[in-house]
Amino acid sequence: MRRLALVAALLLAACTAVPAPDSTSAAPSPSAAAEIANGHFDGARAKAHVSYLADPARGGRMSGSAGYADAAQYVADRFREIGLEPLGDNGTYFQHFPMPNVELAAMPTLAAIAPSARTYKARVDMTETVGGRSGSGRAESTLAVVGGAARAGVQNDFAGVDARGKIALVTGPTQGGSAVEAAYAEGATGVLLVGNTQIRYSYIPRLESATIPVLVVNETVANELIAPSGKTVAAVRDAVRARRSDPTSPPTGFEVPTTLRMEVSLTPVRQIDAMNVVGLLRGADNTSEQAVLVGGHLDAVGTDPDGSVFQGANDNASGPAVVIEVARALAARRATLKRSIVFAAFAGEEEGFFGSEAYIARTATSPGRVESLTAMIDLDVIGCCGDSLFVSNEAPELQRRIRDTASRLGVSSTSSGAGGSDQTSFARRRVPAALIGWTDFILHTYRDTPDVVTVAKLKAAGDVVTDVAAQLASEG
Numbered sequence: 391m392r393r394l395a396l397v398a399a400l401l402l403a404a405c406t407a408v409p410a411p412d413s414t415s416a417a418p419s420p421s422a423a424a425e426i427a428n429g430h431f432d433g434a435r436a437k438a439h440v441s442y443l444a445d446p447a448r449g450g451r452m453s454g455s456a457g458y459a460d461a462a463q464y465v466a467d468r469f470r471e472i473g474l475e476p477l478g479d480n481g482t483y484f485q486h487f488p489m490p491n492v493e494l495a496a497m498p499t500l501a502a503i504a505p506s507a508r509t510y511k512a513r514v515d516m517t518e519t520v521g522g523r524s525g526s527g528r529a530e531s532t533l534a535v536v537g538g539a540a541r542a543g544v545q546n547d548f549a550g551v552d553a554r555g556k557i558a559l560v561t562g563p564t565q566g567g568s569a570v571e572a573a574y575a576e577g578a579t580g581v582l583l584v585g586n587t588q589i590r591y592s593y594i595p596r597l598e599s600a601t602i603p604v605l606v607v608n609e610t611v612a613n614e615l616i617a618p619s620g621k622t623v624a625a626v627r628d629a630v631r632a633r634r635s636d637p638t639s640p641p642t643g644f645e646v647p648t649t650l651r652m653e654v655s656l657t658p659v660r661q662i663d664a665m666n667v668v669g670l671l672r673g674a675d676n677t678s679e680q681a682v683l684v685g686g687h688l689d690a691v692g693t694d695p696d697g698s699v700f701q702g703a704n705d706n707a708s709g710p711a712v713v714i715e716v717a718r719a720l721a722a723r724r725a726t727l728k729r730s731i732v733f734a735a736f737a738g739e740e741e742g743f744f745g746s747e748a749y750i751a752r753t754a755t756s757p758g759r760v761e762s763l764t765a766m767i768d769l770d771v772i773g774c775c776g777d778s779l780f781v782s783n784e785a786p787e788l789q790r791r792i793r794d795t796a797s798r799l800g801v802s803s804t805s806s807g808a809g810g811s812d813q814t815s816f817a818r819r820r821v822p823a824a825l826i827g828w829t830d831f832i833l834h835t836y837r838d839t840p841d842v843v844t845v846a847k848l849k850a851a852g853d854v855v856t857d858v859a860a861q862l863a864s865e866g
Contacts (some may be wrong), residue, residue: 391687391705391739391770391811391833404405419429429722431856432715433849439468439711440773440848441840443688444703451702452692453737453744454491454662461688461707464594465667465735468714472721474669474733477758485666487748489738490595492520495655500582500605503530504649513698513836514604517587518654521594525601528653529580531556533646535616536576537630538562542821545634550641553578557650559612560584565634570604573844578602581654584612584623590691590700592740595659603654627717644682664689664737667710668744670758670794671721673730673863681757682862683821684717684855685746686710686769687739687812691834703840705833708773710735712852719856720863727863729764730757736812740771746812750819756861760816765862766823767792768813772851773843776830779851780806782813785822791861792824796854806827826855 442448442464442601449457466483469476480483498518510516518524534556537547545565554577561584574582581604591606607615612623626642633639668690671683686709690702701707702761717733738744756762765788771793781792783805796803808814813823828847832838 391461396443397705399720429719431849431852433845433852435845436711436715436852437845439709440703440843443707443710444701444840446699446701450692450700451688451690453489453664453689453741454552457691458689458737461671462665462667462735463566465688465710465714469717470669472718474629474671474717474721476734477670477753478666482678483667483669485668485749485752487664487744487752488661488742489664489741490659490663491741492593492595492659493598493657493692494518495657496695498605498648498654500607500652502615502648503651510611513588513590515587515611515681516607517590518592519583519604519606520656521596522568523574523598523601524604525597526654527580527601527603529557529603530651531579531617531649533557533559533648533650535559535561535619535626535628535644535646536573536580537642539572540567541572544637545713547630548576548643551643551645555579555824556645557582557652559615561612561623563630572603576810579594580604582607584609590694591834592691595741597659602641603652605652605654611689615648615650618648618855619644619710664744666749667735668749669717669733671724671727671731671733672757673727674725675728678729679756679762679866680866681732681762682859683732683734683763683766683816684713684769684859685736685766685812686713686772687737688735689737689740689745689746691740698836700834700836701839701844703838704774705771705838706739706773708843708848709769710847712769712772712855716854716856716859720860726860728866729863731859731863732758737771739812743812743815746815750815753795760819760821763816763821764866765815766816766821767855767859768823768825769812769827769851769855770825771813771827771831771833772842773847774828774832775842775847776828777843778804778829779826779854780829782806782808782810782825783840784813784817785824788822788824792854792858794824796862797856799853799857801850801854827852
């Protein structure tokens with residue numbers, strides 16, 4: 391889920407490991423089989439899909455990887471079982487497209503050298519961020535504390551310190567623009583941001599020709615690094631806010647005699663063969679060329695160089711798992727559907743919606759092409775956690791329909807802002823689109839295993855999506 395391209399304050403729930411799941415598609419119980427035959431959503435079966443897709447054997451399903459291809463084949467096999475028509479290349483369910491890819495060549499490193507030595511641990515004390523100016527690089531220097539790295543008009547968070555040749559610590563609060571770019575312009579050779587360090591942020595494979603290493607450290611580490619100054623991160627932030635209110639207040643930048651060494655090592659950016667998985671449930675009205683699209687991204691963020699797997703159960707094996715079972719439920723109701731329904735599992739969401747953009751560019755037939763779509767429902771982080779579904783607000787009428795349906799089914803919901811996942815690609819083309827997920831989500835961490843995803847959450851969300859999709863496809 392790209393909503394966290396750099397959401398530094400993201401909170402994650404603590405979760406435990408899960409035993410290796412069965413790699414076969416689970417058969418429903420007799421009672422569940424009766425519900426499926428009647429067009430009802432099967433949460434237990436959706437959970438079985440999550441367990442397969444998020445098994446460590448899939449390697450974190452990074453787009454273009456063998457683990458992703460295995461997961462894509464699994465989704466295609468389920469689409470075939472349900473009876474969906476292939477909507478991919480050459481009569482298959484697979485829609486191939488090229489996209490850029492960059493990966494870690496080695497685990498990121500951060501170490502204090504003086505006045506005392508300490509080595510910090512990746513995904514605990516710090517984590518890397520990749521994209522734009524943030525890329526490969528090595529820096530060794532003392533620390534320049536630069537507040538929010540703002541420099542516009544009378545505001546200058548760099549006042550009081552010379553960042554040239556130093557590692558810049560951005561404590562915040564930021565004030566628009568790129569703190570990394572601002573620090574680079576001031577001559578910093580590396581940047582530390584303060585935020586959540588247990589996650590792997592989405593890599594954006596578009597890099598400047600000159601890059602510097604950028605790490606996120608947690609506030610405890612940041613306080614430790616600036617301790618020789620006698621200040622804390624909270625005190626620095628207060629001083630920055632005071633100076634923004636009164637530019638005559640003392641400068642907030644300062645140097646700390648803590649010498650650090652940091653390094654981020656990336657592979658070269660390369661083109662890979664990625665693929666969406668797309669199937670069509672054709673409506674009973676064969677004259678209609680209109681369609682509703684229900685989709686969710688299949689890719690996750692892969693495996694670290696040390697072999698630790700980001701299993702990506704909630705983000706986002708849960709999305710395609712729900713897509714599969716919504717397709718199964720609605721296939722039993724095909725006679726009631728006037729419009730067709732496209733079901734899709736996208737690649738390349740984590741790197742910037744490459745899969746949904748490729749779907750729009752490469753799907754030329756109706757029903758299915760973007761001009762034929764009357765609505766798009768995007769499912770992301772939909773297996774855990776929280777008590778309410780969030781529904782994005784790009785299309786107010788669609789959002790109202792989803793929330794009204796949720797209320798009728800006894801499921802709490804709340805409105806959320808636009809963007810964050812593949813619905814963005816469709817909203818840009820004026821297709822009514824909405825993202826649905828659970829409010830207290832977990833993602834991009836080693837703890838996002840199938841154990842965090844519950845049948846109850848899948849069932850509640852799946853019932854809502856099935857009902858809404860049926861409503862939309864029954865109109866027209």
